[in-house]
Amino acid sequence: MEKLKMIVIAMLITVILPFAVFAGGSVDVDESATVSIEFWHAMSGARVDLIQGIVDKFMAENPNIKVDVQYTGSYNDTLNKVKSAYKAGNAPDVFHSYEIGTLGLINSGIISPLDEIAKKFKRKIPWDDFFTPVQSYYKYQGEHYSMPFNSSTPLIFYNKTFFKKAGLDVDNPPKTYEDIRAAAVKLKAAGYENPVTWNLHSWYFEQMICLQDEPFVNDKNGRSGKLPTEVVFNGEAGQNVLNWWIGMEKDGLFLDVGPGWSNHRAAFGSGEVAIVMSSSSDVNRLTAALEEKGWGMGTGYIPRPEGAKGGVAIGGGSLWMTNNHTSEEELAALKLITYISEDESQIAWHKGTGYFPVRKTAMDQLKSEGWFDENPNYLTAFNQLLDSPETLNTSGGLLGIFPEARELIQSAIQEMYTGKPVKQALDEAAAKANASIAEWNEVIQ
Amino acid sequence: MRQTKNKIMGIHLLLIMSVLIISLPVILALIISTQTEAQVMSYPPGLIPGTNMVNNYIAAWNGVNLGRMIINSTIIAFGVIFGKVTMSLLAAFAFTHFEFKGRNFLFGAILVTLLLPVPVRIVALFDVIRSMHWIDTYAGLIIPFWASATSIFILIQRFKTVPSELIDASKMDGCTPMQYFFKVLLPLTRSTIGALVVINFIYIWNQYLWPLMATNSKEMRVVQVGIKMLMSTESTNNWGVIMAGVIITMIPPLFVFVVMQESFMKGFALQSEK
């Protein structure tokens, strides 16, 4: 009897739902109405002007839409500001979040899912044109919630001049943990005191778990539709990464430069280290730094344990729309973020920053322009991404308290630097993360 | 005699050493603020002035809109000072020159606020400001700071030293209380007010936590937060530019400090007597 009832209800829903969607779809909106929207982003420095430039072009093409662009500080700052602005009833129409904020935002109750808005205005977003790893990261339960914007992966950068001096193969960058270690030993023997570094950031750790095709959290890496209840980064894959990483530090092959995005670049640019891991969006910057000294620079995939079969997940950020806006504002916001994802914007963005374009057509255009012949290092990042198999693990883990988990992992790594055993530190971080997850899952309901 | 001379030399030497050590961070910052990124990045670090001073200062000025931030900080500092001093003067006047019901209770209530610095009530204060739509406005950065137990106490101390005869004489002349306040009391209090202004200017200018939380847009940021933005973690640290920004940010409070040093000293003295 109960079952029958359920079936009837289910049937009713399936019959009514399309109408409901259709009813929602037939919104009457004046496309030429003058409308002004707000867009908050987290890209500092020269990137502020770059984004403003893209938006200015958008406004020139859509003279009825006025976009107020604000740089609102780091990703964390921006999210906090969105949070408080939302409660105060003046949230921006569009805001920029890092990839790890995804599950939190999906469950926040303050956003409008991108696909839903697109459907409402009968606009089709050509998801097939987006690189699979890019769009699959931001897809949850078959639906896209936000527009991929700035995308990057980590890369290995190495100083070709120093490689030559140390007798290493200049055109064949190290690929595995053992390769890196062996190269570091040779470089050290050649007089480079601290040959390897990267900044203390959980991102590398997460990526190197993906490379082993292992999840970061349970419940299908957070993508099952249920809220994940536990992190699993303290498993064997996570330990592999850190045993190698910390081992190099202990043996004096790795220079600890702390967190932040500045020190490791400085150490590479000054020639103190010969191998650095950093974001692929650093290609411009690091190439220029080494050129200034007359050194050559090469790039390679980030290392993995021998035989590991996974790939990298996309990092960076995406653009979200908040709810509770008029249809005119929603449409304008949708047009804006679609415009930003299109070829012209993405090519300008790529050339100005090193983040790679999110769409295949943009990539094809860059190729036919000969851009990659001049800038072969950019191709490394693409190929690394395209060489990655698509699995739940390489789509990237989703977790509501991901930002906090990152802090916990970084704290744990710092403890390892000062002597705590890898497994113990990871287990402790996981236990703290799990406690926070339980609380978050309870309070978010 | 010789011994005294040696002793004096020794004191000079020690003082000069202290000055050097205390100034060292800023001297190094000044040097770095003239260097190019490559000069800054060189290891071992170069300690001679570089060739990029103008560019660094321009980059710092433009990079995070430092000019606007300085204007904001200035507006906020004077907005707070004006309201705080005015309201404290009125309150201190009420407490010292009138007998009224509930005087002790109200004075006690002001005393209690010494227990409530911003961090202690920040969680709900943030909600209050938000529900007033004051996030990211001057009002949100200024008005909550208008009431100050410390300023009221300092002014009460000052008012108490005004001879009673002046009040009696004013009353005799048929002055209203407010006439007495403006014509007699205020002129006598001028140097105390000056001291309050200077002390509060530095205090407000250097505030960090509240402006960090209560502002969103780059138009509303204050200089202290600008320092952090110059060092933003999502971008590179060009220390030459950052130090240029730091130097620019230091100038206004240092200027006030140097020019109004006597007011400062007085302000400090008052603080400890409250």
Added chain:
Amino acid sequence: MKQSTFDNKYLPYILLIPTFFILVVFLFYPAIETFRLSFFKIHPWTGAEKFAGFYNFVKIFTNRDYLRSFILSAFFALIVIAAGLFLSLLIALLLNQKIKGMRFYRSLLIWPYALSPAIAGALFNFLFNPANGVLCYFTGFRTWLTNGNTAIIVVIIAAVWKNLGYNIIFYLTSLRNVPGAALESASIDGAGSVKKFIYITFAFLSPTTFFLFVMNTIYAYFASFGLIDVLTEGGPSGSTKILIYYLYKDFFVHSKIGYAAAESLVLFSLVVGVTALQFRTAGKKVHYQ
């Protein structure tokens, strides 16, 4: 001495209205509301509340990281106070000598007071950054800021440096108030009276020391936020995460609003303690002068 007063029934209240309006809206109400929120679980995005009794308090006081922060804050404050007062007293004693250029020296020694904690943070971050920090190079030690044991030292040095001027001014002022006759006789008597000199000076300095103790406690617990946010962000591994930074993180970064409210109450009880001490100080002062 009783001061003459005006007779006016309403004016004093009118004069007090502005101040009390601000006090009620921005001080008393938020304080009570924070107290109330500390008994709730609160949704990070929408703000929906669920009553939770003492849950938040139990959670923070069974959290090892919070307890560590609690102890760290006390340690940090104590060292900042001890080192700050000691150094500033030394410098004040030097400045109190009758030599030429005293005013000049005084200005050159106290000016860092005018700088903000955030600026101090930026300066020391630059001096000690592991990639090319000048002081890393000259000390031959790279990991000042990446090692938890040394990062706290850098934070302490920066905190002391920034507040030195403030302390020097107060010591200098109160040294001036030490009766010359008492000291003169001590200095004429020669070696045996060094003890006496110290004793006399310290007796006269103790009210100022109490006052500075209170002010520096508040400084270390609260005002150093800007310094830490710019210099270490509480790291590495929480080794510089004092209570105020913990509160900021829980409230503003992780949106654990109930925890944050409970942590505010912890800070409140601290302020109550310090203020009680301040009243004792005021009492002492009357006693000495």
